[in-house]
Amino acid sequence: MYSKGLAPLAAATAVTITTAFALVFFYAPNDADQGFIQKIFYVHVPMAIVALCGFVAGGVFAIKHLRSGDSSWDMRSYVAIHLSVILGVGVLATGAIWAKASWGHWWVWDEPVLVSFLVVFLLYCVYYPLRFSIEDPGRQARYSSVFAIAAGAFVPLNFTAVRMAESFTHPRVLSQTGGDLPGDMRLTFLVSLLGMALLFVTLWKLELTAKHASMQLKKLRNRARVAA
Amino acid sequence: MPALPLDEAGKYVAGAYVVFVALILVYVAIIGTKIARIEREISAIVAAEEDE
Numbered sequence: 508m509y510s511k512g513l514a515p516l517a518a519a520t521a522v523t524i525t526t527a528f529a530l531v532f533f534y535a536p537n538d539a540d541q542g543f544i545q546k547i548f549y550v551h552v553p554m555a556i557v558a559l560c561g562f563v564a565g566g567v568f569a570i571k572h573l574r575s576g577d578s579s580w581d582m583r584s585y586v587a588i589h590l591s592v593i594l595g596v597g598v599l600a601t602g603a604i605w606a607k608a609s610w611g612h613w614w615v616w617d618e619p620v621l622v623s624f625l626v627v628f629l630l631y632c633v634y635y636p637l638r639f640s641i642e643d644p645g646r647q648a649r650y651s652s653v654f655a656i657a658a659g660a661f662v663p664l665n666f667t668a669v670r671m672a673e674s675f676t677h678p679r680v681l682s683q684t685g686g687d688l689p690g691d692m693r694l695t696f697l698v699s700l701l702g703m704a705l706l707f708v709t710l711w712k713l714e715l716t717a718k719h720a721s722m723q724l725k726k727l728r729n730r731a732r733v734a735a
Numbered sequence: 736m737p738a739l740p741l742d743e744a745g746k747y748v749a750g751a752y753v754v755f756v757a758l759i760l761v762y763v764a765i766i767g768t769k770i771a772r773i774e775r776e777i778s779a780i781v782a783a784e785e786d787e
Contacts, residue, residue, distance in 0.1 A: 710763075717766050717769045720770070
C-alpha cells in the first residue's frame with residue numbers, strides 16, 4: 508500500500524543527496540563573508556524548510572482525517588509530524604554548531620529565528636504526550652488531528668511574523684527579491700533542498716510501510732487467536 | 736566576526752554533517768529493527784499455522 512514506488516524514490520534520494528554533497532564541497536565557492544563555515548547552511552536551511560513544511564503537511568493530513576474519518580490520514584499526519592520533529596532536532600543541532608562557529612555562542616536568546624523555531628519544536632514535542640495519553644484509538648486520532656491542524660496553522664503564521672520582524676544578525680538565504688546567493692551557490696542550495704525533500708518523502712513512506720505492516724500483523728495475530 | 740580559518744571551520748562543518756548523517760542512520764536503523772521484528776513475527780505465525 509505505502510511501499511509503492513519506495514525503491515525508486517530511495518534511489519532518487521540517494522543520488523540527489525550525493526550530488527548535493529558533491530556540489531557543496533567541490534562546486535559551491537566559499538562565502539566571501541563567512542568562509543567555509545557557510546557550508547553548514549546547505550544542510551541546516553533545507554532541513555529547517557522541510558521540517559516546517561512537514562509540520563504543515565501534518566496539519567493538512569489531519570484536516571483530511573477529520574473530513575473523511577479515515578484513520579490512514581491520521582497515520583500520515585502522525586508520521587509527517589514525527590519525522591519533522593526528528594529533522595527539528597537536526598536543525599537545532601546544526602544551527603547551534605553554526606552559531607558557535609560564527610557568533611561564538613551555542614545559543615542566542617535574542618535571535619527571533621532561533622527562538623521561534625525552538626517554540627515550534629517544543630510545541631510539537633507536546634504532540635506525543637497528548638497523543639499517547641489517550642487510549643481510545645478513535646479519540647486519540649481526533650484529538651491529535653485537532654492539535655495538528657492548530658499547530659500546523661501556527662507554523663506559517665510564526666514564520667511570517669519572524670520574517671516581518673527586523674533582524675540583522677540571522678543570515679537570509681532566500682528573500683522576496685530572489686536572495687543574495689550567486690548562481691552556483693543557489694544551484695547547490697536548490698539541489699540540497701530537493702535532496703532533503705526527497706529524503707523526507709522516502710522516510711515518510713518507509714515509516715508508513717512499517718506502521719501499516721505492524722497493524723496488519725496485529726490483525727493477523729488476533730484472527731489466529733480467535734481461530735484457535 | 737571575521738571568517739574562521741579553514742582548519743578551525745572544518746571541524747564545525749564536519750560536525751554539522753555528521754549530526755545530519757547520524758540522525759538519518761539512527762532513524763533508519765530503528766525502522767529497520769521494527770521491520771525485522773514484524774518479519775520474525777509473521778514467520779512465527781506462518782510456522783504455527785503450518786504445524787496445525
